[in-house]
Amino acid sequence: MTGPVLLTAAEMGRADALAVKSGVASASLMERAGEGVAAAVMRGWSKRPTVVLCGPGNNGGDGFVAARKLAEAGWPVRVGLLGERENLKGDAGLMAGLYGGEIAPLTPALLEGAGLIVDALFGTGLSRPLDGAARAMVEAVNAHPAQVLAVDLPSGIDADTGDVAGGDAGAAIRAARTVTFFVKKPGHVLFPGRALCGAVEVVDIGIPFSTLEEIRPRTFENQPAIWAREFLRPGFSAHKYSRGHAAVVSGGRLKTGAARLAARAALRAGAGLVTVLTPPEAAAENAAHLTAVMLREAADAAGVAAVLEDRRFTAALIGPGAGVEPETARKTLAILRAGAAAVLDADALTCFADRPEALFEALREGDILTPHAGEFARLFPDIDIAALGKLEAARRAAARAGATVILKGADTVVAAPDGRAAINVNAPPDLATAGSGDVLAGMALGLRAQGTPGFETAAAAVWLHGACGQAAGPGLIAEDLPEALPQVLRALLTPPEAAKDEGGS
Ligand SMILES: NC(=O)C1=CN([C@@H]2O[C@H](COP(=O)(O)OP(=O)(O)OC[C@H]3O[C@@H](n4cnc5c(N)ncnc54)[C@H](O)[C@@H]3O)[C@@H](O)[C@H]2O)[C@@H](O)CC1
Ligand SMILES: [K+]
Numbered sequence: 422m423t424g425p426v427l428l429t430a431a432e433m434g435r436a437d438a439l440a441v442k443s444g445v446a447s448a449s450l451m452e453r454a455g456e457g458v459a460a461a462v463m464r465g466w467s468k469r470p471t472v473v474l475c476g477p478g479n480n481g482g483d484g485f486v487a488a489r490k491l492a493e494a495g496w497p498v499r500v501g502l503l504g505e506r507e508n509l510k511g512d513a514g515l516m517a518g519l520y521g522g523e524i525a526p527l528t529p530a531l532l533e534g535a536g537l538i539v540d541a542l543f544g545t546g547l548s549r550p551l552d553g554a555a556r557a558m559v560e561a562v563n564a565h566p567a568q569v570l571a572v573d574l575p576s577g578i579d580a581d582t583g584d585v586a587g588g589d590a591g592a593a594i595r596a597a598r599t600v601t602f603f604v605k606k607p608g609h610v611l612f613p614g615r616a617l618c619g620a621v622e623v624v625d626i627g628i629p630f631s632t633l634e635e636i637r638p639r640t641f642e643n644q645p646a647i648w649a650r651e652f653l654r655p656g657f658s659a660h661k662y663s664r665g666h667a668a669v670v671s672g673g674r675l676k677t678g679a680a681r682l683a684a685r686a687a688l689r690a691g692a693g694l695v696t697v698l699t700p701p702e703a704a705a706e707n708a709a710h711l712t713a714v715m716l717r718e719a720a721d722a723a724g725v726a727a728v729l730e731d732r733r734f735t736a737a738l739i740g741p742g743a744g745v746e747p748e749t750a751r752k753t754l755a756i757l758r759a760g761a762a763a764v765l766d767a768d769a770l771t772c773f774a775d776r777p778e779a780l781f782e783a784l785r786e787g788d789i790l791t792p793h794a795g796e797f798a799r800l801f802p803d804i805d806i807a808a809l810g811k812l813e814a815a816r817r818a819a820a821r822a823g824a825t826v827i828l829k830g831a832d833t834v835v836a837a838p839d840g841r842a843a844i845n846v847n848a849p850p851d852l853a854t855a856g857s858g859d860v861l862a863g864m865a866l867g868l869r870a871q872g873t874p875g876f877e878t879a880a881a882a883v884w885l886h887g888a889c890g891q892a893a894g895p896g897l898i899a900e901d902l903p904e905a906l907p908q909v910l911r912a913l914l915t916p917p918e919a920a921k922d923e924g925g926s
Contacts, residue, residue, distance in 0.1 A: 424644070425641045425642040425644040425646055425668050425843075425921060426604050426606050426633060426638045426640075426641060426642075427604065427606060427607050427609075427610065427638065427640040427642055427778065427844065428604050428605075428606060428636070428640075428913055429452045429580065429602070429606065429607060429639055429640065429700035430546070430580040430581055430606065431539050431578075432636050432638060433545055433556040433603070433606065433636075433733060434545070435632070435636055436603060436628050436632045436633075436636060437450065437628065438709065439556075439602045439629075439632040439635055439636070440627070440628040440629060440632060441918065442503050442853070443629060443632075445627055445628070445629070447511075447512055447708030448512045448515060448516075448705070448709055449627060449684055450481050450495060450517075450602075450627060450628065450765060451479060451483055451486060451512045451513075451625050452486055452720075453483075453487020453624070453625075453626040453627055454483045454486065454572075454573075454602050454626045454767070454803070454819065455483045455484070455487040455489070455490060455516070455710065456484065456486065456487075456490055456530075457487075457600055457602070457624030457625075458483060458484075458486070458487035458490075458570065458600050458623075458624075458682075458894040459487045459490030459491050459494070460490075460574050461570060461598065461622055461624075462487070462491060462496075462537065462539065462773050463491070463494060463496075463599045464554070465570065465598060466536075466537050466568070467494055467722055468495070468497075469488060469497070469536030469537055469630045470497045470499070470534055470535055470536045470537070471485060471491060471496055471497065471498050471499070471536065471537045471538070471539060472498075472499045472500075472501065472531055472532055472535040472538050472539070472567075473485075473488040473491075473498060473499070473500045473501070473516075473538070473541060474501050474503075474527060474531075474537040474538065474540055474541060474558060474562070475488075475500060475501065475502045475503065475524075475541050475542070475788060476503050476504075476541060476542035476543050476555070476576070476722060477502075477503055477509065477513075477636075478513060478544075478546045478572055478813045479509060479511075479512060479513050479515075479544070479546065480541050480542065480543050480544035480546065481503070481509070481513055481541050481542070481559075481578075482509075482511075482512050482513030482514075482515075483503065483541055483544075483572045483573070484500070484515045484539060484541025484572055485499075485500070485513070485516040485517045485519070485520045486516050486519075486520075486774050487539055487541065487572070488500045488520055488522070488539075488593065489516075489519060489520045490709045491520070492520075492522060492697065493741070496675060498522065499523075499524065499525065499531060499535075499696055500520065500522060500523070500524050500525065501524075501525045501527040501531040502517070502524050502525070502526065502527060502649075503527045503554060503555055503558070503559075505541060506524055508639070509875070510578060510813045512672045519573070519579075519771075521538075521871070523779075525713060527554050527555070527558050528554070528557075528558075528562035530558060531557060532561055532562065532565050532567070534596060535565065535567045536567055537567055537568060537569075537570065537857065538562055538565065538568070538569045539569075539570050539571070539572065540562065540569050540570070540571045540575060540576050540594045540596060540876050541572040542555060542558070542622050542876060543572050543574075543576040543676045544572060544573035544576075544580070545573060545626060547574075547576070547577070547578070547580070547588075550577075550586040550587025550590070550591040550592075551576070551577050551586065551587070551591060551592045553594070555576070555816065556592050556892050558577060559577055559592045559594055560592060560744045560756055560835040561591065562594060562826070562830055563592075563594065563595050564720055568596075568597040568598075569594055569595065569596040569597055569641050570596060570598045570599070570600065571594055571596035571598070571599040571600070571618065571811055572599075572600060572601060572604065572782075572793050572877045573599070573600070573601050573606075573854075574599065574601065574608055574609070574614070574618070575593050575594035575595065575596045575614070575618060576593065576594045577591060577592050577593025577594055578593050578594075578608050578613075578614040578617060578618075579608055579614070579810070580606040580607065580608040580610060581606070581607055581608070581810065581812070581813075582607065582608065582611060582809075582810025582811070582812065582813070583608040583609075583611025583612060583613065583614030583615060583810065583832070584608075584611075584613070584614070584616075584810055585613060585617075585811075588807070591710045591742045592715065593613075593617055594617065595617050596617060596618055596619045597619040597620070598618075598619045598620050598621075598622065599618040599619060599620070599621045599622070600621075600622050600624055601622070601623055601624070601736070601918055602623070602624055602626045602921055603620060603623070603625070603879070604623060605621060605642065606621060607640055607664035607844060608643055608809075609621050609748065610665065610832065610844045610845060610846050611810065611811060611812060611832050611834075612831055612832045613829075615846070615884070616834060618838070619683065626738070627767075639840045639841050639842060639843075639846070640841075640842050640843075640844070641841070641843045642804070642843070642844060642846055643771075643833075643835065643843040643844060643845040643847075643880050643883060643884050644884070645881075645884065647774045647843060647880060648877040648880050648881045649877075650881075650913055650914060652868070652871065652873045652877070652881075653868075653881070653910060653913065653914060654819045654914050655691065657792075659693075660693070661691065661693035661694055661717070662693055662694070662733065664691060664692060664694075664870075664871050665692050665693055665694075665736060665738050665867075665870030665871040665872060666692070666693060666694040666696065666700055666733050666734050666735055666736040666870065667684075667687045667688075667692040667694070667695045667696070667697075667735065667737070667738070667757075667762070667866050667869075667870035668696050668697075668728065668729065668734050668735065668736070668737040668738070669681075669683050669687065669695065669696070669697050669698065669738045669739075669741075669863070669866065670697075670698050670725060670738065670739040670743060670752055670756075671697050671699040671707055671742065672697060672700075672703070672742030672744055673700055673702065673703055673742075673744065673787070674700075674702050674703045674706060676742035676744065676872060677706050677707050677710075677742065678742065678856070679702050679706065679712065679741030679742035679747075679767075679856065679859040680699075680741055680742055680859075681697065681710055681714070681773050681862065682741070682856050682859040682860055682899055682900065682903070683738055683741050683748075683859045683860065683862050683866065684696075684697050684711075684714040685714065685861030685863065685903045686860045686861075686862075686863030686865060686866075686902065686903040686906070687715055687738070687863040687865060687867030687870065688714060688867065688903075689864075689867065689868040689904075689907070690863070690866075690867025690868050690906065691867055691868065691871055691880070692866070692867040692870040692871060693771040693868070693870075693871075694715065694887060695713075695714045695715065695870075696714070696715040696716065696717050696728075696734075696791070697715070697716050697717070698717050698719040698724070698725055698728055699716055699717070699719070700718075700719070701718050704716065704761075705717055710789075713909060714830040719895040721748055721752070721904065722748060722751035722752045722754070722755040723749070723755070725737075725752045725755045725756060725759075726755040726758070726759060729760075729761055729781055730755065730758035730759070732760065734759070734761045734868045735761055735869075735871070735872065736761050736762040736763070736764065736869040736870035737750055737756045737761045737762075737764070737866075738761070738763075738765075738766065738862055738863065738865075738866040739753050739763075739764075739765060739766075740764075740765055740766030740767040740769035740770065740862065741766055741767055741768075741858070741859040741862060742767075742768075742859075743767065743768040743769055743772075744768055745768045745771050745772045746772070748771060749768055749769055749771070749772045750769075750772040752769075753765060753772070753773075753780070754780075754783055754810065757783040757784065757785075757788070758783070758821075762785075762786040762787045762788060762789075762869045762870070762875075763784070763785075763789070764791065764862055764866045764869060765780075765789070765790050766786070766790075766791045766792075766859070766862040767796065767858065767859075767862075768776075768797070769793075770790060770791075770796045770800050771796055771799055771800075773800060774799040774800060777800050777801070780800075780822070781821060781822050781823060782913070784822055784823050784824040784912065785823070785824065785826065786875060787825075787874060787875040788824040788825070788875065789824060789826075789827065789865050789869065789875055789878065790801055790818075790824055790825070790826050790827065791827040791829060791858065791861060791862050791865065791879075792827070792828060792829065793828075793829045793858070794828070794829075797814070797818065797828055798825075800818075801814075801817075801821065802820045804821070804825075806828075810830065811828055811830070811834045812834055812836075812842055812844065814828065814834075814839060815828040815834040815835070815836035815842060816842055818836065818849050818861055819836040819837055819838045820838055820840070822838070823838050824875065825837050825838070825875040825876050826881045827861070827865070827879050827880075827882075828881060829858065831848060831850065832844055832845065832846070833848065833883050834871075835876065835880045835883055837875065837876035837879075839855075839876075841876055843876075843880045845883045845884060845887060846887075846893065847884060847887035847888055848883075848886070848887035848890055849887070849890045849891055849894075851890055851893070851895055851896070852886065852887070852890040852897075854897065854898060855898075855899060856898070856899025856900070857886075857890075857899050857902065859899065860886065860889075860899050860902040860903060861882060861883065861886045863903070864882040864885055864886055864903075864906075865878055865882035867880055868881055885910075886902065887907060888905075888913075889901075889902040889903075889905040889906055889909050890902065892905040892909055894910055911922075917924065
């Protein structure tokens with residue numbers, strides 16, 4: 422599997438070294454990288470005055486190659502360099518020599534009359550926030566009307582976190598397009614990096630894919646390829662009992678909607694049976710709104726435990742609408758002791774804020790936690806998302822909890838306790854609406870109830886949730902999302918050949 426693999430800066434360095442070890446010349450990697458950039462320029466824009474901004478490392482080396490290729494094609498090119506020409510080392514020094522044209526100092530005056538700017542200041546080697554001449558240049562570029570093509574990454578973006586180095590006080594290029602090499606980096610898919618990249622193109626520079634066998638990447642773009650879609654299709658011998666029985670714990674009388682939303686999503690995601698466990702005082706309210714979803718009373722933690730003694734329950738969800746009272750923590754622990762797989766959301770997470778260890782001790786590997794950033798901070802107060810980035814924070818949290826963590830947001834990160842992580846890219850902003858998270862938890866519940874492992878369940882649920890958001894479109898409300906699942910699943914499970922037949926008949 423290579424398509425959805427993401428490599429960190431360190432892993433990319435290893436890929437580079439392994440390629441060279443296998444006999445690929447390092448200068449040829451840079452030559453092809455720069456060639457790819459020049460080709461993208463010529464494909465993307467008509468001929469116009471182009472300014473190439475080169476940095477002091479190999480990103481700048483790619484810039485010199487691109488400038489040479491553009492000049493050879495008759496493009497009017499100007500090159501600016503951060504630092505001194507004689508300080509360029511290795512392949513970058515070589516490529517600066519081969520460029521042959523004038524190399525100007527890096528000042529905003531370079532941009533006068535530019536119709537296009539190629540940003541080759543920094544790539545995966547960025548090691549601190551931009552300052553001095555680099556920062557002044559980046560600010561001038563962002564204020565300039567010409568579009569920007571970024572080489573590898575928009576300069577200022579951290580390849581591993583997608584953050585602007587230095588945070589709000591830092592600076593980074595805003596690009597219309599980004600050309601990267603071999604495979605994408607996490608910084609291309611995590612915000613704000615994702616937004617600053619514009620359209621991302623991946624260019625093959627001759628690094629053999631066999632290097633991935635040695636690197637064993639653990640970070641992926643969340644695509645169906647990473648969670649083999651077979652589990653979404655019931656086998657021919659399936660019956661409702663073989664597809665799992667999911668339980669959803671309902672909140673009190675005025676907070677029952679969240680559980681019903683989740684229950685419906687679980688049923689649509691393929692759980693054979695779904696039962697809402699309701700406090701007696703909310704039974705009438707729940708009963709009035711349920712049809713295919715079943716209903717049982719469970720007054721408290723003991724009641725939940727009693728229902729789940731029936732081992733045909735394969736998974737249970739608590740959190741949506743649950744309330745942060747101590748009884749929610751007791752019910753959560755009852756679920757974890759019962760042996761069914763657990764999906765814990767919202768209040769079921771927050772109610773452990775004062776004693777997270779009690780929760781972590783009870784969790785098992787297949788369990789799933791679905792915090793947003795606020796819930797995450799309450800449960801993992803010493804894992805600082807702002808300092809570590811979402812990816813590393815989610816990874817540490819999953820290792821700490823011993824369960825899969827879905828750290829929700831526009832770029833939701835799914836992390837497993839074994840170190841695997843997936844970054845989601847298909848969620849439209851329309852999903853930021855009341856009840857949307859309840860539906861996601863329900864989708865995870867429905868998949869987990871069928872025996873799908875925790876990480877695959879979580880990644881698939883997040884992707885399906887995003888796809889349902891796209892299918893429902895602008896104006897969507899949470900109720901629309903489970904209803905969009907059949908069309909999303911049909912598209913996902915229809916082989917391309919059959920889809921052609923359907924379209925053509
Ligand atoms: N790894 C690979 O396989 C390949 C990498 N290539 C290019 O090489 C790049 C990585 O090259 P490098 O490792 O040389 O790193 P960069 O070129 O990204 O930058 C490193 C240089 O900038 C300095 N620096 C870092 N942050 C700075 C800051 N904030 N202000 C001022 N100076 C700063 C460093 O001290 C170093 O001199 C990639 O992004 C890519 O563009 C390509 O040539 C093709 C092959
Ligand atoms: K760059």
